Structure formats: C-alpha cells, structure tokens
Amino acid sequence: MSKDPNLVIKIEQAIAEKYGKETVENPRGRWDEEKEREYLSGLKETYVREAEDDQDKVEVNGVFVPRKLFKEKSSRTCPVCETYSFKSADDVYMTKFSCCYKCYIQYVEHREERWKNGWRPNL
16 A cells, blocks of 8 residues: 555545535534533533432432322322332232232232221231
8 A cells, every 4th residue: 555645635535525524624613602601501501400300309218219200199109018119010909909019919819808898917
C-alpha cells in the first residue's frame, strides 16, 4: 500500500460528497454560548426532576418503591402475614379472602367457612 499524505483529505472529501458536508465538520464548529446555556439549563431541569422523583419514594420492607406505583384504593400488603406482593395471582385472593396466595394455601384452603366467619391465625 502506498503512503499517500493526502489520503485522509481524499477520504474526507469522498464522505462529504456522499453524505453531505456536515458529516465531516467538527461538532464544536456549530457550538456557541447560546447552545451551551440551553444545554446546561436542560441538564439542570433533568437533574431537578430526577431529584424530585427520588424524594417521592416509599419504603416497603426495606426497599424504596416509587409512590406512583401505589394505588390508594388497593393494598398490596397481606393483612395476615404483612408481606408486600407484586404477584398478580395474589390479587384474586386479596379480593376474595383478604389474604395473599401463600396465606390462602396455609390457612383458608378447605376451611373457607371458618375464614368467612372471621377466624384469623394468631401470628
């Protein structure tokens, strides 16, 4: 391969011809004080928004969970064993028996009448 001192210039010209002049320009060439101010203000807004989101978290069993994931009407904590559940299978048992699936299997299954009459385990 021959060592052509103008090889880089030729390649740059070919790229500019094929893809446009902007592809070979230095990005700093179009950067000015106004764009710098806009960038820094956008960065500050993003930082403030993220800081607000971090403060809007609730601790659940030692884990911080965003408050927006909670629905005020439904509780995801089992009143029997007091564990928090993300499982959708627990929703059915929470609605019908006011307990999670694990507590249903352990305390309610085959004893639904006793559960409906108000019996609860002493934990």
